[in-house]
Amino acid sequence: MSSPSDLAAIIVAAGQGLRAGQPLPKQFALLDGVPVLRRAIDALVRGGVRRFVLAIPAGAEEIVAKCLSGLADGCNVATVTGGTTRQASVRAALEILVDEPPVAVLIHDAARPHCPPEVLARLYAALETAPAAIPVLPVADSLAYATGALMGQPAAREALRRVQTPQAFRFADILAAHRTWVGDATAGDDAQVAQAASLPVTLVEGDERLHKLTYAADFPQTAAPRWPRSGTGFDVHRLVAGEELWLCGIRIDHPLGLSGHSDADVGLHAVVDAILGAVGAGDIGQHFPPSDPKWRGAASDQFLTHAVDLAAERGYAIGNVDLTLICEAPKIGPHRPAMQQRLAELLRVGVEAVNVKATTTERLGFAGRGEGIAAQAVAMLVPNDGVPA
Missing domain, CATH: 3.90.550.10 (Spore Coat Polysaccharide Biosynthesis Protein SpsA; Chain A)
Structure with missing residues (x-):
């Protein structure tokens, strides 16, 4: 062989x-x-x-x-x-x-x-x-x-x-x-x-x-202690004309949209990677490769649903998620409640377990020049009842 x-x-x-x-x-x-x-x-x-x-x-x-x-x-x-x-x-x-x-x-x-x-x-x-x-x-x-x-x-x-x-x-x-x-x-x-x-x-x-x-x-008669697990995620996409702008599962009216193989929702992508990282399951590119045409233009909420299901199968539920969006525009404040509500739905948690915040780079770098949006997330996972979802 x-x-x-x-x-x-x-x-x-x-x-x-x-x-x-x-x-x-x-x-x-x-x-x-x-x-x-x-x-x-x-x-x-x-x-x-x-x-x-x-x-x-x-x-x-x-x-x-x-x-x-x-x-x-x-x-x-x-x-x-x-x-x-x-x-x-x-x-x-x-x-x-x-x-x-x-x-x-x-x-x-x-x-x-x-x-x-x-x-x-x-x-x-x-x-x-x-x-x-x-x-x-x-x-x-x-x-x-x-x-x-x-x-x-x-x-x-x-x-x-x-x-x-x-x-x-x-x-x-x-x-x-x-x-x-x-x-x-x-x-x-x-x-x-x-x-x-x-x-x-x-x-x-x-x-x-x-x-x-x-x-x-x-089989262990008494399960060994299983501790909460955390993971981090980061994503960035370019802002271009002619694309829709999706952030945290919400469509936002804006002159520019994010460019990517899927809908390029940097917020959801960062959260997906944070969850996958917490359960040691690689990254979003391994599960939804950009080389696969079936994910072209795909809604990113299905990526997050997959990550939550995978965590459940491995014995974990979402404890809380903290997400930071990094951009000059659009203004995130007016959309924050809707973003948190949509994230909570996808994560199957209460709104109080989801935090969305935004910052700028003081006009430094690509985000400061308005060329793109970045996002970083931290997810804390807690042991569930240990039964596959």
Whole structure:
């Protein structure tokens, strides 16, 4: 495999996860405020994966869409309804990739939310010379066969390994292995499918952080303290003739308007970046790239709605927002009440939680010359009830 760009990843998230004792299937349950499935996806994104197929339960499209909200720019995610077994779910996901087959595929359990990048690097390297590679760990405990409630013969732990995911395969090989499987689709993992097709499976060093969430004890019984989080945002746009002037979601009559790919509402853009910054979700350009024509002339209130939804999904609500508009004209004072009211509506808070103020630069710089308007914002986010919106 030449590079991670040749990869796709299948994430198996179709199970019920009942043993985990969570109010939702464990792949959708929150782990430190973030759905387990989202953590698993983000870990692979950090390892260079951009193309995904998710095998999900029937009827789970809405909750999966919420888990995917705000995913890194450039990711391509398809979903398929999973089968009655893990093997059947993987087979269905592999078939989704057939029309545009990748060189290699990672097959990963959604219930393993932490995947260190060094494990991925070892898998990528192994696929250069092998058709299949899996991460494993040695067994530290003594092992014995059980005969009912009695101890049977000891097992040789030196010859055994704990098998983890993601497991890496050359796509054509693992697809063929699944298609030629004989008998019930009951393989415990895809390495077993590969082995049944006489594919050699290379072992690479795994990591304890790849622990699979299985039981209630795997989820914190008492959530760790979650503190308020703050973020800052800044934006600037040029004033030009022939454009409408939108500030804080309000259209203002003025001889000049702000120029930009969307409606160029600097006030809303600054607030969006402040919220995204508070939850560690990048910036507005990652979520709404100016290179995408669908955002041309778009109303910026949808950007702010997206940021508020994303914060809610990560366990936070808006505490308060403080916004400063920097310009010589128009005068902000007459429009301040309407701006604060519109911001409060979009932020889903009371007006008292929103402050809009304005200043000039004493005629210095581009703002002082009337060439543009700048805005800077601070957003304070507070923990909500921890349930995805």
